[in-house]
Amino acid sequence: MINVACAIIVIENKILVTQRSEKMKLPLKWEFPGGKLEENESEIDCIKREIKEEINIEIEVLRKLSNSIYDYGNFKINLIPFIAKHILGEIILAEHKDYKLLEKVELLNLDWAEADLPIVEEFLKLEL
Numbered sequence: 204m205i206n207v208a209c210a211i212i213v214i215e216n217k218i219l220v221t222q223r224s225e226k227m228k229l230p231l232k233w234e235f236p237g238g239k240l241e242e243n244e245s246e247i248d249c250i251k252r253e254i255k256e257e258i259n260i261e262i263e264v265l266r267k268l269s270n271s272i273y274d275y276g277n278f279k280i281n282l283i284p285f286i287a288k289h290i291l292g293e294i295i296l297a298e299h300k301d302y303k304l305l306e307k308v309e310l311l312n313l314d315w316a317e318a319d320l321p322i323v324e325e326f327l328k329l330e331l
């Protein structure tokens with residue numbers, strides 16, 4: 204099982220979502236940006252590092268949501284979600300095809316990576 208941290212990043216009351224590129228696994232699916240934990244790396248360090256690497260911004264982590272464990276068949280993932288806020292920097296995509304800043308209700312309309320669906324649902328139930 205691979206451990207992947209991801210971040211629901213709030214920027215001026217909108218939620219940042221990113222689209223995987225054609226070349227990545229799960230091509231063109233929407234996700235919360237993030238990536239795999241490295242050896243001996245904390246979940247928080249991982250998500251801050253991945254967000255800086257992938258979308259060029261610095262975040263402050265606010266809280267953790269429930270992990271989502273999902274079996275894609277050829278690999279199994281433990282997806283570790285955090286809510287975070289944007290602190291510094293402009294969005295520059297290093298790997299993703301696209302991004303959107305959406306209202307909460309708009310999150311339901313995306314073609315999500317399957318593992319993200321329970322996270323989207325938990326997030327939508329929160330007061331924010």
Ligand SMILES: Nc1nc2c([nH]c(=O)n2[C@H]2C[C@H](O)[C@@H](COP(=O)(O)OP(=O)(O)OP(=O)(O)O)O2)c(=O)[nH]1
Pocket residue numbers: 207208209227228229233234235236237238239280282316317318319
């Ligand atoms: N970053 C991120 N990955 C997710 C989410 N949901 C989901 O199923 N995944 C999957 C897609 C990837 O297989 C894995 C994250 O790995 P990654 O983005 O660091 O690496 P990758 O698969 O693109 O690259 P690689 O395995 O080919 O080296 O987790 C999500 O919300 N965010």
